Amino acid sequence: MLDVRSILRILADxxxxxxxxxxxxxxxxTSWSTGLGLSEKGDTILYTGGLYQLLPYIEEFAEYLEKLEGGKAGGLLLKAAGRLGRLANLSKIVVRPSREKLEYSRxxxxxxxxxxxxxxVEIAYPGGVDSYSGVLLYDMGLDTVFVEHARRVAQKLESVGAETIVTVDPHxxxxxxxxxxxYVEGFAPIVKSYIEVLAENIDKLQFKQGDAGRVVIHDPCFYARYxxxxxxxxxxxxRAGYTVVEPRRSGRMTYCCGGPVESIAPRLSRRIAETRARxxxxxxxxxxxxxxxxxYSNLRRAYRGLGIERDIQDLSILLYRRLGP
Amino acid sequence: MSIVLEKVLEDIYRGLEDPEFSEAISRSVSNAEGKHLRVKEMYPYVEELRLQVLEAKKKALENIDYYIDQLARSLERNHGVLHIAGDRDEAQKILGDLVGSGKLVVFSKSIVAEELGLREHLESLGNRVWETDLGQLLIQLEHGRPMHTTAPAVHLTIEQAARLVREKLGVELPSSPEPEDIVSAVRRFLREIYYRADVGVSGANAVAADTGSIVLVENEGNIRLVTGYPPIHIAVTGIEKIVPTLNDAISYALVQAAYAGLFPPTYLNVISGPSNTADIEHKRVYGAHGPRELHLVLIDNGRRRALLDPGLRDHLRCIRCGRCQWECPVWHHTANRWGGPTYGGPMGVLWTAITLGKEAGAELSMLCLGCARCDEVCPMEIPLSMLIRGLKRVYSSKI
Structure with missing residues (x-):
């Protein structure tokens, strides 16, 4: 069994x-943006918060934890790593994402x-400002570390003086x-998901004509309910030509992919993901x-575990494929 | 009682590896999920009742001492007796003194009685105690714990239920029994016990301060027998069940039934004192066909402390309909293996924090997904996921 507080210590550290x-x-x-010719300054900036880029690494970490959880050594190894301050060494063992996963995020x-x-939409990307939002700290109740981190992130964001911040993931x-x-006094920029921005400008988007096939939509909890x-x-x-199929439990009552507990209870997380995947x-x-x-990551892993071949794609990839000339 | 997250997880994983457990929960969830929406569609006035109860609960909780005093006076007028227990030990002592030993006692389903260990305590005093709600009886027979608030035996398949009834009650059942066969066998078994019982112990869905009435909602009919047959009726409930008026209390029970997905309820019981008659010379005599004594034991057990805690206060509005459990992805895979020793699921984590302390609730909170499905369905608009996140802060402050 994993020692949960040790995991939290590693995360916070x-x-x-x-x-x-x-x-x-x-x-x-920021390496994903190389060669895109994105401006550093503008009224509307892109802030990725790093979840897409970090996910291949987090995924590897979760898989490693699941293996550890199966064996008795799991808790002891994590505890020892925490005590000896050899967190970087432990992490080096853990984090080796595949080229394919990194490429997908890009x-x-x-x-x-x-x-x-x-x-x-004229979008700027001040790469130096992009940073991890700290959402995992918030989700785990690590508020002291979260508040310090949030203040640093907010300071960076405010330093570029943008009116609107465009985000890319629900968390x-x-x-x-x-x-x-x-948590951060005076922090009040306009924050919009890229999905909202695209929907506001939907008439400007030129998609290819014709039927693009059926897609089953999985709403994330944070977009749907929060x-x-x-x-x-x-x-x-x-608009891009897809027929949207609603699964059982969709929209406002969508079902969790199990992701939020993957680092604490990997086997429980996987079972929830499998239920949703089915x-x-x-x-x-x-x-x-x-x-x-x-x-994306949790459901993909669940299908692999269930032995079900299923194509899963991020919304952005499906929309991009249908862009007209 | 100390709760350790890693131990809770071990138990959860035992459940995940038990195909019968997973199958039973999955079958029940597919029947129960979203059922409150169908009820509300058929009976739109349930929404008005919900809002009435929400306001009544807020009002009562803000003025709890006033309403306890009013309830005491009302109950006295009705020849009922009010007892107040600060904690588990006091509650056990009160029940022990009222029941004594060598008695036959019947329980209707009461989660507060579970919280306080009352059945076991009365047994330890040399009483013979029987649960009469079918699900709760199955729990008693397997020496287990309720796995859902309104459906305690949700984790048992029909095959397991039949095995328990056959082996523990010694009754005959067909080799492949239908649910009807089990229900019928248990009915026959319990009839005699109701008739001979010295004391009936019930919970309460709601208590009206203005009339001193206890309101109980049910489908099986066992509550009518437990509270109507034996000469003494003891109702045990938390102080948070008090609402200002009988009108509120009846609405409370109806909303609870609607959100449990069992609507209309088959029976709605209002008990405002011991049975009585004035048919002879218009002189009132207590102890007619029903009980001659009514005792109401009000329990604190952490509730007053919670009233002063902004991180728990809102949860005292919970009417324990179990709706959050039916909608929670974690609960769908764990049942009440997650949530605490008595209560389970999202509401269970918070009831555990109220009754066993925030440290205990904090250990459980870390398994909440924060997905907020529970928030969407809670009839009392309790921000469950936010309150549970508050407990995560308690847990993580000790890393």
């Missing part, structure tokens, strides 16, 4: 040292930028829009569309 939940540097967050972000451009959207203002972003992805998918599979559609990197 990593974020205090590097600003990231896993060992790495700023390049890990494609998602590149697709989002291209979609925003095609929607006529970062929520934490920036609703949580930061509670941010009420439910109609927008459907509007965009339909019902999405039974919805009678084609590709499964996710709007969150955590959902």
């Amino acid at each position: 990593n974020i205090k040292r590097t600003g990231l939940p896993v060992p790495g540097d700023q390049g890990l967050l 494609q998602v972000l590149v697709s989002i930028v291209e979609l925003l451009r095609r929607a006529g 970062t959207t929520h934490v920036l829009r609703k949580v930061f203002p509670q 941010e009420n972003i439910i109609d927008e992805p459907r509007q965009l998918l339909r 019902e999405l599979d039974e919805a009678g559609g084609g590709t499964i569309v996710t709007l969150c990197p955590i959902c």
